[in-house]
Amino acid sequence: MVKQKGILYDSTMCVGCGECYSACKKQNKLPETNSDFLKDHLSANTYTVVEQHGDLYARKMCMHCAEPTCASVCPVKAFEKTKEGAVIYDAEKCIGCRYCMQACPHQIPRYEWSQVSPRVRKCVLCQNRISKGLPTACSEACPTGATICGDLDDLKIEAKKRLSEGSDKYYQHIYGLDEAGGGSVLILASVPFEKLGYTPNLPKQPMPQLTNRVMEKIPTVATVGGLFLGSMYWLTKRKNEIAREEKEAKFKRNEVK
């Protein structure tokens, strides 16, 4: 069995050099979108950004959820969680309903608004690299080791080790371990995560469960509804028939009299 890969981003080690940003652009053959990478934002041509919050830096990218919301809401299964852990997208299937963009708890997917036949764009965890055992382009380019790539299980152990060893250095939370059911991207920081612009208070359960609870009821609603309506039809029809018969009987009685 293939081991799931992942990314560990330790913002306390990040110096905001932007090597990850450039490497991502190069890897995905994306055009330049901003002369100052710190002022750039996620777009159809930018899959990862480095944001400056005071003297701290924070990377934003797809979190590659274990149970991806985008994949669960997509009516045509255009998203897929690969065995390596990446959440990838197939434009050939996509109908362009943009429910993935509306539903993503991290608000990551971006759209090619200027195209006539637009695609959804986002980080794909360098699927074609990690499937060959190579690290993602961003982690390979990182000069400080703030972004590292490896087996997800090892990264989880490493993240926990860093938290327990540097209890005064770190805010004691691994962002991405439980958020929306967790995923393949883990983030460490020295301050609470909302201060770095990460979505706070995400539920621990995977988001797709919120809809599945209702979707599961559909067969019941359909059967019970069908039976109920069928019997109501029969009952009310019978009731009307009886009413009419009584009316006629009354009429006849009156005639006889």
Added chain:
Amino acid sequence: MKNSNASKLSFWKIVAAVIMICGLYSSYIRFTKGLGASTHLSDSIPWGLWIGFDFLGVGLAAAGFTIAVMVHVFNIHKFEPIVRPAILTAYIGYTLVVLLLIIDLGRPQNFWHPLVMWNLHSVMFEITWCVICYSAILTLEFAPVVLEKYNLTAPIKILRKISIPVVILGVIFSTLHQSSFGSLYLIVPGRLYPLWYSTLLPVNFYISCIAAGLSMIIFESYLNARAFNLGLRLDILSGLAKIVLYVLIIGFLVRITDMIITGKTPFLFLPRTETYMFYAEVIVGTFIPVYLLSQAKYRKSRMWLYVISIFTLSGFVLNRINVAVTGLVASSKTSYFPSFDEISITMMLVVLGMWAFKLVSTKFPVFVELENLKEEKLPEDSREMILSE
């Protein structure tokens, strides 16, 4: 007198023509330059006016199944004369919604993909299938009207034989997708404002569409009676109004109980746009119509029924817009106002829908029983149940 009528008619014809030209031009822009050039949608606001309009179209067409179930399943034949107008409304409503969905899709050439690429976990997938199946059912339900005109009795006989299962299937498909429009938002608990987010969203959507669909029939009947000089069956409309009253009360009780249980009442007192919009929705769409409908004198006046239906419909529109736009704006950190092209395409579809309704209802026997009642005076509260057999 005649002159002013004629000029009024041509004035509206000119307005319709202008809207059609703008709409066609905007459609051209949308399909040649893309969504970015034609809409104000963005990465933070991926759904806008068009999705809102789809919600409204489908909700207002809900009478198609509610009236059908009352007449054909519950055998309340009093409502028989409005079955056809209700089904025609639904048919046109759904056609417009499907058209607009195709315009709204980023890759419309792939619109058929859900038929072959299944994702049983997706609410969007379920809605697509239900809308397709229900449109097919509406075709079967409306077919007799067309067949009657050409005196094709054989297929009518077949349709009549299968009519009850067809109606029941239609009700089930409607129930599923009307509520699923609410389920679409179950997955965004962090984004949709708490006044609207609820695990009961599908239930709320379902209850409110029933009230809106029936109000739409009252609204339409009044306008049709005025336009075609038809008799207005006040007993039928008062009956509908009473159902609207009960449904509005149930809908409100469900929502308020849910808010109390989930501890959302503090949100009712925050000085924010969302709070004001919530009150606007509840006052216009629930409090005013419930107050008026609870009094028999308003329920038995044509004019008042028309006014009340406008309140109920406005409240419904506000509710859907609040869920689709207002409730999401704060969390997306941007503002949104639809573009010229978004508005003109939407208006073009409204004009097309009104034109189609007028065309079909004059060419085909839609308002059959009402036409027979032309200029015939009916006892105002003839509450007797008409037995069709």
